[in-house]
Amino acid sequence: MDQERLLRELSEFLRIPSVSTLPAHNQDCRAAAEWVAAELRRLGCRDVEFLGSDTHPVVSGKGPDVPGAPTLIIYGHYDVQPPDPLAEWTNPPFEPTIRDGKIYGRGAADDKGQVFCLLKAIAASPRPPINFRFLIEGEEEYGSKVLFDLLKREPQRVRADAVLVADMSYVAPAWPAVYTTLRGLCYAEITVRTSKTDLHSGEYGGAAPNAHEELGRLLTRLKGEDGKINIPGFYAPVKRPSKAELAAWKKLPFTEKDFLQKRVQGKALVGLKKYSVLERLWALPTFEIHGILGGFTGEGAKTVIPAEATAKVSMRLVPNQKLATVERQLAAAVQRLAPKYVTA
């Protein structure tokens, strides 16, 4: 295959504005799915199917049977994020443009580019002794509901020896990375209740407990200023990476300064200071607050003392941390750290 043809085909894929979150682009999402399906057929796949949705189907395909060979699932997605704000783009988002030897366009790096490379790499190579399975979805940027529903209904779709997810980051420019594992997730809602109904701050302020205040206090107890998660037993199963891994990470073109300035774009990094930033990001569990509900959050002013407040939180889990155990540990810690007069 010559480069020109590959670029032409990739550009064709990138030009489809398959924005999954915007219903106006439903037909574009379908078109991107058709594009993927045609490529799978060209690869010699059997059973190329559109599953779970007419407009945002999961494109499923099976490569030629190789008896006795291991099975590899290739996962990717053909949908993209909305391109706003348009004024920030150097080239129009759906008109892929090459500058300095790089192709720019919505989806080029997430995830059409990767899907394209994998399909073309398989096509270009001598037939590898692998049973390929493809699951290329169209709602990754929109919560993957179609895919999750499909896997709940047909779990055998992911029965395999390995899964290749080509939807990750480079460690640094020109430094591609193989992610061998990702942290797992424990998502939870913590609700604090302080009285039967919301109260008026003019009549009750100063003596009635405030659910937001108690929740804030509980959350700052659950995770201290030093970044330590105060859940008994939480860190017990956590193993440090091997010396070889830690040494390899040190050689990566990663600096905390660059990470802070170019990626986080904040004023400082936080977390457990005695571990390197990469270890904090890749090998340690986390506790994050995502949103807080309750009380009054509309326009303008309302002086209610909220009777109930809920925090959406999640913990990233590392190998050996079991979800069920962590859930139990979190519930116990919340009980222990919440004031006696609070229902949590």
Added chain:
Amino acid sequence: MDQERLLRELSEFLRIPSVSTLPAHNQDCRAAAEWVAAELRRLGCRDVEFLGSDTHPVVSGKGPDVPGAPTLIIYGHYDVQPPDPLAEWTNPPFEPTIRDGKIYGRGAADDKGQVFCLLKAIAASPRPPINFRFLIEGEEEYGSKVLFDLLKREPQRVRADAVLVADMSYVAPAWPAVYTTLRGLCYAEITVRTSKTDLHSGEYGGAAPNAHEELGRLLTRLKGEDGKINIPGFYAPVKRPSKAELAAWKKLPFTEKDFLQKRVQGKALVGLKKYSVLERLWALPTFEIHGILGGFTGEGAKTVIPAEATAKVSMRLVPNQKLATVERQLAAAVQRLAPKYVTA
């Protein structure tokens, strides 16, 4: 005036379903305003006007001129809260019913009953040497926008020697109260910013700061677990009530236990333990959180690390606390208590 006629007239007023928050009741609100206007005219008021809204007007009226006499504004409202949940009512909300010598109906105690009593008391008494002004509004349960707009436009409407607001609580059953002052209000939004954009908790969790976490920490520093508000200078101008006042409060039929069980309906009272609950409620300033914005609060799970979080807070202020000073003190305290890496 005989009791029967008074009861009949009050019932007529209570029967009008003047629910200000529900557009379906706009005509009922207007009808309640007309009812008030007719009463004012019957009292001999001049210049009875409907101001600021066709459906929820402020009913304004001036009593007969008494040269040299002081001016008293009587404030009240003819609108009521929605009556839901209907199943909780013993009698239908807009069919006033007498039980055990008490009249039950939506608005009987807030605020039609009080407006009615004042109008009838004036009508029944020998003409008092007072220049009465009436401002009876129709959006008290809906934010009083019409009234506030009117007062901004025509501040002379409240030029008076005193204002009588008959819209407060009894201290205990059969124990009416005269409120001489109410605490003032400083409403503020505190925003914490930790990075330029929201970040993914899988990629950044453990090293990037979390705006909700930092805001929670800031808020728990601003108001400690003991209920003390840690804003330098905040309490300096606060004067304790006189000995006579404190002694009088002690004689009130008020118990902390009843207040907790029947009013707060929670498990414990909070706040500055060395002051009585009534002093906390009536004579000390407060700091309350009303709602927290930012991050993800929709249905389901999203694992964003919020870059920005905002708390809606208010402080109730007591005599000698100046709003401008408190605003400055709060801003300075936020600057001092927020971590250096946070924009607050």
